[in-house]
Amino acid sequence: MSQETYYITTAIAYVNGRPHIGHAMEMLQADCLARYNRLIGNDTYFLTGTDEFGSKVYKTAEDAGISVEKLVDQNVIPFQELTTKLNLSHDQFIRTSSAQHRTGAQKLWQKLVDNNDIYKDTYEGLYCIGCETYLGPKELEDGKCAIHKKEPELIKEENYFFKLSKYNDQIKELITSDKLKIHPEARRNEILAQLERGLHDISFSRPKSALPWGVEVPNDSDHVMYVWCDALSNYITALDFEHDSALFQKYWPAQMQVIGKDILRFHAGIWIGMLLAAKLPIPEAIGVHGFMTSEGHKMSKSLGNVIDPFDIIDQYGVDPVRYYLLKEIPTADDGDFNHDRFKEVHQSDLANNLGNLFSRVTAMLQKYNDGKTLELKASEALTQSLETAWQTYHHQLKQFDLKKAAEAIMQLLDFGNKYIEQNQPWTLAKTEPEHANQILTELIELLRHSSIMLTPYLPQTAAVIQERLNYVPTADFQTSIKTPLPQGHEISKGESLFPRIES
Ligand SMILES: [Zn+2]
Numbered sequence: 075m076s077q078e079t080y081y082i083t084t085a086i087a088y089v090n091g092r093p094h095i096g097h098a099m100e101m102l103q104a105d106c107l108a109r110y111n112r113l114i115g116n117d118t119y120f121l122t123g124t125d126e127f128g129s130k131v132y133k134t135a136e137d138a139g140i141s142v143e144k145l146v147d148q149n150v151i152p153f154q155e156l157t158t159k160l161n162l163s164h165d166q167f168i169r170t171s172s173a174q175h176r177t178g179a180q181k182l183w184q185k186l187v188d189n190n191d192i193y194k195d196t197y198e199g200l201y202c203i204g205c206e207t208y209l210g211p212k213e214l215e216d217g218k219c220a221i222h223k224k225e226p227e228l229i230k231e232e233n234y235f236f237k238l239s240k241y242n243d244q245i246k247e248l249i250t251s252d253k254l255k256i257h258p259e260a261r262r263n264e265i266l267a268q269l270e271r272g273l274h275d276i277s278f279s280r281p282k283s284a285l286p287w288g289v290e291v292p293n294d295s296d297h298v299m300y301v302w303c304d305a306l307s308n309y310i311t312a313l314d315f316e317h318d319s320a321l322f323q324k325y326w327p328a329q330m331q332v333i334g335k336d337i338l339r340f341h342a343g344i345w346i347g348m349l350l351a352a353k354l355p356i357p358e359a360i361g362v363h364g365f366m367t368s369e370g371h372k373m374s375k376s377l378g379n380v381i382d383p384f385d386i387i388d389q390y391g392v393d394p395v396r397y398y399l400l401k402e403i404p405t406a407d408d409g410d411f412n413h414d415r416f417k418e419v420h421q422s423d424l425a426n427n428l429g430n431l432f433s434r435v436t437a438m439l440q441k442y443n444d445g446k447t448l449e450l451k452a453s454e455a456l457t458q459s460l461e462t463a464w465q466t467y468h469h470q471l472k473q474f475d476l477k478k479a480a481e482a483i484m485q486l487l488d489f490g491n492k493y494i495e496q497n498q499p500w501t502l503a504k505t506e507p508e509h510a511n512q513i514l515t516e517l518i519e520l521l522r523h524s525s526i527m528l529t530p531y532l533p534q535t536a537a538v539i540q541e542r543l544n545y546v547p548t549a550d551f552q553t554s555i556k557t558p559l560p561q562g563h564e565i566s567k568g569e570s571l572f573p574r575i576e577s
Contacts, residue, residue: 080111080118081325083309085333085341086125086170089149090134093156094373095411096334096366098383099399103363103476104332105162106400109530110471111329112163114551119325121312122157123168124150128206128301129280132287142287146171152384159384161392161533168312170289170304178311179304180292185352187292191237197277200226206301208277221336234279234297241347242273248346248356255359256342257474258406261335265342273343278303306345310354327355330474335362361474364408381411390575393532394420400531401480417575424535427487428524429571432539434494435517436565438510442503447515449561456516459489460523464555467527476531483527490520518543518565519558526554535571542568 084104087097101122108120126146135142146169154167168175186192199208204222208229218225246269248254249262256262279297280288288298307315309331313322333341341360349356368379387395394416402419403409439445452460466482494517502510525539526547540546543565547554 078116079325080108080116080330081313081328082108082111082118082120082330083328083332084122085331085337086123086168086305086308087153088128088130089124089126089146089153090128090130091149093153093383095368095381095383095386095399097153098156098160098395099366099403100332100334100363101157101160101162101164102396102399103361103405104330105160105164106396106476106530107330107332107361107471107474109163109533113526113529114468115549117324119166119313119321120162120164121166121168121309122162122164123166123308123312124153124170125301125305125308126150126169126171127288127298127304129203129285129287130206132285133203143171156383159387159392160396163533166312168308170308174314174316175304175308175311176289178314178316179289179299179307181316182307182310182348182352183299183303184292185354186236186348189351189353191240191351192234192278193237194232195235196230196232197235198228198230199277201229202226229284231277231281231284233277233281233300234291234294235275236278236303236344236347237351238273238276238344238347241350242269244350245269245273245343245346249342254342254346254356256338257359257361261338261362261406265338268339268343273347276300276344302340302344303348306340306348309345309357328357330359330361331357332361332363335364338362359474361406363406364404366403367408367410369412370410386411386416390416390420393535394424394572394575397424397480397532400476401484403477405474405476405478420572420575423484425572425574427484427491428528428535431487431490431494431517432521432542433570435490435514435521436542436567438499438503439514439518439565440567442499442507442514443511445565445567447518447559447561447563447565448508448511450515450519450558451512452516452519452558455489455493456520459486460520463523463527471530480531483524483531486520486524486527490517490524493517493520522559523555538568538571542566 082104084100108118111118131146132142135145150169157164202209202219202222209219209226213220249256249266256265278300279291282296282298285298289304291297291299310326313325315322346356368381371377371379373380398416398419463482463486467479470479497513499510499513522543522545525536528536
């Protein structure tokens, strides 16, 4: 079987502030898909990083009285630390202030120029610094930005423009034909409605006199690129697009670009337009997630309900946080972080459904057969459950529904818990020890499969389960799935997987 490549990206986080739980969730969604693709044998490359240009960071540095270079160097640190804290498996962390990004973005710009898609014009409009974009009448409420509730600045500048309108119909065609898949359906409809209204040409530069912090426009040192223009190009500059490197050749186009719902129009509109103008392949899919609230309310510093991803990982551990964000939060919709709910989910899904099943099965096998499995004779019910779980799991992960795929694992564990109650190996052990050990061997097989499915979600826990089972999956995924532990295989003793959270 030929190996497929799988390139996945997150949006790059804007460094004008600390990482919040929304950044963590997006990184985890991409991590889960990256790990899944490695698991099934795809040659995977996972990119995340930071967006470091634009007027917001420039103003923050000015206000703080430090150089903007120093500010971004400081602010990038917590984002890089977060990748470690979350146990991310990314292959690269790109910073848009890097030299490779700047020259790569310039090459892309030049391609747009060569295609006659860049022109100069005077623009007068209302600019929201929070959005880093000019606002149209629809984005205004009482003269203020509908998102930031701030009055935009009136700006009149001579700028370079990108002929985005030219690509409107082509983009629409790509989306309606699913050559560019947008998950979920509701977001796909939203962008199609926007394309129906029509995309406008977009101001693609700022005069350096107004904003000295950005990627210089090629052959015009009086202008820097519009922050979205350079930011979007990170997905290819990271692969060294400038030199048409082996990395770029191998991994572009991306199979999945994970973003938040607020930046869909930039990705499904401007970014695709840029790629078409540059005659580059377009990504296969965009996965769009929602926003997170905290205890039912919008997170805000004034309400004091901002969830810091570092704090909750310190409190609960990384795998439980990964689990909550990937399974409890709807993958493509808004979701809530709630401490009581967190404890409930931890108890029901992790401690009980997974943890207890694992403890009971392994302890009984130790007790009744010195921890040794028999030859697996899988019942019809077990075979069926495994098959259904795998089918749902693969299907949902391919549809960008990480929550439903996680639910399939939980359903498999539910089955395991019912199976143990129905068959009562502790009763059988007294009269039919062989039968009891047969049931336990089946449950070990169920746990082995569960551990493989859990790898993208709970990498540490999955590794502990496999260690206790003395099991190392083979490099070939299909072989791993089909090969149960051999007769007489010995499992190890150990602690419970999820200690109770003290409340
Ligand atoms: Zn705004």
